[in-house]
Structure formats: structure tokens, C-alpha cells
Amino acid sequence: MKKLFLITCSTILFCIATIGFAQTAEKPQLSDKNYKIYSVKQNKEVTLDDIVNDMKDYDIVLFGEEHNDSVGHYMEMSLLEHLFAKYGSSVVLSMEMFERNVQPIVDEYLNGFIKESHFKKDAIAWSNYRDYRPMVEFSKAKGLKVMAANASMRYVSLANRKGVKELEKLSPEAKTWMAPLPYDTATGKYYEKLREIMGYNAANNHGDTSQAALAMLSMMPKSLAGHSLWDATMAYSISTVFAKTSTAKVLHLNGRFHSDDHFGVFQQLQKYAKGKKVLTISSVSDKEYPKIDFKSYSELADYIIFTDPNIPKTYKQ
Template sequence: MKNEFLTIRFMKLKSLFLLLLLSNIAFAQLKTENYKIYNTQSKSICSLEDMIKSLVLADVVFFGEEHNDPTGHQLESDVLQKLHQLNGKKQTLSMEMFEKDIQQVMNEYLQNLIREKNFIKEARAWNNYNDYKPMIEYAREKELAVIAANPPNRYVNLVTRKGLSALNPLDRSAKKWLPPLPIDTATGAYYKNFLKTMGGHTVPGMEIYQSQNLWDSGMAHSIFQYLKKNKGDKVFHILGRFHSDEKLGTMAKLLKYNAGLKLSNISSFSDKSFNEPDWSKFSHLGDFVIITNPDLKRTF
């Protein structure tokens, strides 16, 4: 019986090792011909290394992604690792993909106290968690902090249904997961972009747009709180690119909390013009624009 148990355990460990090996091989297949980086300040194509030289000067770097772009996900992990090599223990990872009320679960996993399957379940990980797993595992290996930045979805949904005023009756224990109320709803360019994303139609009652502003304010306040407690640290924040394109959304909210922060942003997405992009159409989106091969983009 004992030998049988040891054999089964060995086979499980062997399978796990092979899975990790295959995962690492797949992750290593990032090819430079599948992405192009454009420096909007110098108006020129640049290398990943040149981009890092600029990003390392920022207090907070925003990587605006498309959630179903595997090349973008691989680049995120590369950028995190390269920033960490330069910033050391001061480097922190922050993610839209995890909600603020699971921060303890995140910390327990990073400290190797709980199993991955418990982490995935209790942290309410996204269905495409494997896209973000390399960054989480890197942070765990290198003992880097990870900020679960998003306000809890139940409150975002509440605002979507009933508007921002629906947050007012929540008690103090609930509001600790939220940014300070009331929340300013950005207008102007950000609202126009939101309407464009919604198909160009006016949003009845504005509740959906208000929930978008809660989302942005929540992520911004999570980063602000962390940096207030950990002065001198650097944050690499992963989020959907709508939240940071044109330095609006979350970026604008963060500067309202601390106008002295130096911020940089990347807008990364696949585009059918990949072979011959007209960069003038994209240069307003961020400090760096990354276009990836659209043939590799997934559908959920």
C-alpha cells in the first residue's frame, strides 16, 4: 500500500513538472515579429529594452491590455520581470483582475500558506487566469507584493443597476472596500470614449457610466493607498486599456489623489493594420503603443 501511494504521488509530481515545463516553453515562444512597440514621444519604433529604460523612471506604469490577446499577456510578464530587475524589492504588481476584498487571500497565496486551487476559488480569479498566472507566480517566487486593486464587483453591479447614490446606505465595513465617496464622474473626452465603446448611444440614466467611474476610482485609490504606506515603491498596474488610454480613467483618478506621481502608460492591442500600421492614428493613446498580430488573438 505504501509503495502504491508513493508511486501515485510520484506520477502526480511528474505530471505537474511536465505541465510547468510545457507552460514555460509556451510562454517562452514570444516572438518579436508578433508585436511592434511605438514610442509616441520620439515618434519611432522602439525595442522592449528601450521602452523599459523609459518606464523605469515612472512611479506607476499602466499596461492597458486587451483581455483576449495572448501576445499582450506575455509582454506584460516580460515588462514586470524587467522592471523588477531594475527596481528590485521596490517593484509591486497591481491588477484589475482581482478585487480589493480578497487581498488577504492574495497575500496568503504569495506567502505559500494556501494551495493554488483554494486561491483561484476564493480570490474569484477570472476564467482566463492562466493568462495572468505567470505574473502571480513570478511575484510569489520573488516575494513581490500584489495589489488586488478593483472594488468588489457586487458594488460595481449595484451602481450599474441603481447609480452611485445606491452606495450611500452601505455601512462602514462595506465602504472600506470602496474609494472615498462621493465619486466624481469624469466628463469630456472620457465620456465621449465611453459612448463610442457603447456604440455611440446615450446611456439611459448614466448608471453604467457611473459604475465605470467607480471602477476607475477604486483601482486608483487602491494604488494610492499602497504608495502612501510604501513610499518609494514602484507599481506596475495591469488593466483593460479603456481604463487608461489617453491617460484618462484610472490614470486621471490617481492624479486627483496624488498629483505629484509620475505616470506612464502603454496601450496594447491587436490590429488588422499590424503589417503596416499608421501610427498617427494611435499615438494619442499613451506613451507607448503596442500593436500585436491579430491572427493570434483569441475569442472567449
């Protein structure tokens, strides 16, 4: 049985990525000793090249990360480099870390019109942007598209507070910065996963299992609206790539909760990118590393990258 990824309810529903984190001072030196890649389909350890070669039959790869995992970021960069080496200019980098409304600013920076300092400020780069900077700079140097894929936090907050119907009252321009309305909200096993985590964290954070959990779970309908807006908007943003480049190979980065178990963004892509084949990766820091019980993760993703927990995180949560 796969291990449940416990993440605080505030992170799922109300996370503002630009809050100040205490980042570690230096990047560690990493190598292939700091990770293992497991293929669920082949039921064995594989290499990064195996994922890259597998992408010949896929259009999109969702890389589910833990945002402060040094090894995970190292693997993202390595995957981008390997994809470019094999597929060239058809590679597109799509990122949860930038909101759709800052796409013009991202483009201006990639095209050399504005300074990096202005780019980071005006595009509201995450406070751990240095974890993603190598990928943006690589894309800039190679002339690759970078997609600002996420919904604006102000609209996610609005959906959380007042529900999907309130989004309908926004201006036509505002609606271009999110998935088309109405969008699908989490159902089935994904809904149950959200419910379980919300209930767990409400009890854990407040120490009153019955009252705290029930109070948090009573917020589910509106909270689902915000969380699902993230998923739907990222999937919709990815889908727009293919309108211009039908042969694109999209590497999309998101927190792994958004794509683990083939939920979230993966599900939304079945609506917005019909006919496109989607591969999933989940990057997991396992305290038992390097002795991994691979089968306990068999439903998490197509490929699972297990990272060395002894490597310092890029920031402290």
C-alpha cells in the same frame, strides 16, 4: 486620428470576468517578431528596455490590455521581469483582475499559507487566470506585492442600478473595498467616448439606431457611476501602495479602455496619487500588422505595443 476602440456596452458596464470562456488549448511560441513598440514622444519604434529605462522617472505604469491577447500577456510578463531586473523589490504588481476584498487571500497565497486551488476559488480568479498566473507566480517567487485593485462587482452593479448615493448606505467595512465616497465620475471627452460607444453598440446590437441608442444613452448617469467606480477604485488602490513604499514602481494591469487616451484610471490617479508620475501603455492588435500607421494612434498612450493578430487569442469572445 486615433482609431476608436469599439467594445460592447455590456463589457464596459456589466462585465463579469468569471464567466466561462472557451480558451485555446496551447500557448503559442512568441518572439519579438510578434510585436512592435512605438514611442509617441520619440515618434519611433523602441524596445522594451526603453520603457523600463524610462520608468526611472515614473512611479506608475498603466498597461492597458485586450484581455484575450496572447501577445499582450506575453509582453506584460516580459515587462514585469525587466522591471524587477532593474528596480528589484520596489516593483509592485497591481491588477484589475482581483477585487479589493480578496486582498487577504492574495496575501495568504503569496506567503505560502494556502494552496493554489483554494486561492483561485476564494479569490474568484478570472476564468482566463492562466493568462495572469505567470505574473502572480513570478511575484510570489520574488517576494513582490500583488495588489488586488478592483472594486467588487456587486458594488459596481449597485452603482449601475441605483447610482452613487446608494453606495453611501453600505456598511463602513463595505466602503473600504472601494474608492472613498464620493468619487469623481467620467466627464468631458471621456464621457463623450463612453456615450459614443454606448450609442453605437445599442444601435448595433438591437438594429434600431434611434430608439435603441436613445434608450441606452438614457441610462448614462447611473451607468457612469458603475464604470467610474472601477476607475476610481483601481486608482485609489494604486495610491495606497505609496503609503508603505514611497519609492515603489507600480505595474498596473487593466483593460485598455480604462486607461486609453489618458482617461479613466489615469485621470483618477491625478486625484488619489498627486505628485506621482504615470506612464501609459496600450496594447493593440492591429489587423494591418506588421505595417502599422503609427500616427493614427498618437493620442492613445505614451507607448503603444502593436501585437500580431495572427497569433491565436487566449479565449474566444
